[in-house]
Amino acid sequence: MTIRVMIVDDHPMWCDGIERDLLDEGFEVVATAAGVAAAVRRAAAVQPDVVLMDMHLPDGSGAQATAQLLAVCPATRVMVLSASDERDDVLEAVKAGAAGYLVKSASRDEMIAGVRATAAGQAVFTPGLAGLVLGEFRRLSASSDPAKPILSPRETEVLRYVAKGMTAKQIATKLFLSHRTVENHVQSSLRKLQLANRVELARYAIEHGLDGND
Template identity: 55%
Template sequence: MTEPVRVVIVDDHPIWREALERDLVADGFDVRGAFAEAEAAVRTAPAIRPDVVLMDLQLPGMSGVDAAAALVAIDPSVRVLMFSASGEDDDVLAAVKGGARGYLIKSASKAELLNAVHRTAAGEAIFSPGLAALVLGEYRRIGRDEPDPTAVLTDRETEILRKVSTGMSAKQIAEVLGVSHRTVQNHIQNTLTKLQLHNRVELTRWAIDQGLSD
């Protein structure tokens, strides 16, 4: 029997938080925690190991963007789905650059939300209509116009990408960096998702084209 997807909710509005938890549990998700502040989610994440974190953007204390970055740094396999009332371009791009796998506007229906969480858990990058084109366009703009084409990547993702471009395997990279094979694989998958690439061949070609080969 397949284990249910483990979800953590972070939203400072009690009504939203309770409704989300109720809907997710009713749909078969394993809600491991529902927090009003991001710090609590980041602090408990290593123990409860969520598959998906459903994160509000504007939070008291640590922001949703900073929390996403912190969660991904702790465990690169965690998938943060931003769930916010804001559809502003800057907010969306900041969230994705911070480590969010997707971005859903709070005007989404319950069915759309549940579907988005399922698909995020499966590794897809989910965005409300119109936002995916915005994110992809920004990646392309950065790759074409900016001096640093890896601006959307974390330092660790860039470090691993440089080694991938030389032909090193995930196992070899893990040994060099002193991390687990799984951690390296998760970083590679995150990078593929951010750059809208499909496999290591495309990733290696992209890195070489950008002059990232060690």
């Protein structure tokens, strides 16, 4: 199935370049927008699978656009693609519901792979940013001490790699497990936590600091 993408960016040359790259890789670019209001309006009309979201727009922030867009397009997944790697921008985007965050210095191949992973329900981050997000949410959750459904040690171990955007195949290789075993742990965690998909699972891990150490 062709992945339907919308690009939100107020720099026409950059937007055109990203659109060409996506079209060359077989994606369908269903809309573009240069601001928050236009992004929400056009997303509601076309219901894209993935939105590539800039963080700094003329009429607001990418975080504001993400929250408003997801309110009208709950099945859409947002991946931020921004020149900014500022801590506050990254955290605001994740809090607003973004599934991932890549900086614009990422390569073309990284961007393409990120769109595919986001469409598949994975959390995608530029290396280094995942650790920033995990660390911040661990700090915030430490004081609240929320009641957590009990996950097994292995489920917790798998979950922290899900939060880093790793695929089941990558996790299987990392932990010397079969692909099926990893998927079983993921599905078990989803059931225990009453979550719908990997994006929600990754967000849970971020919010509760279930990242552990490598």
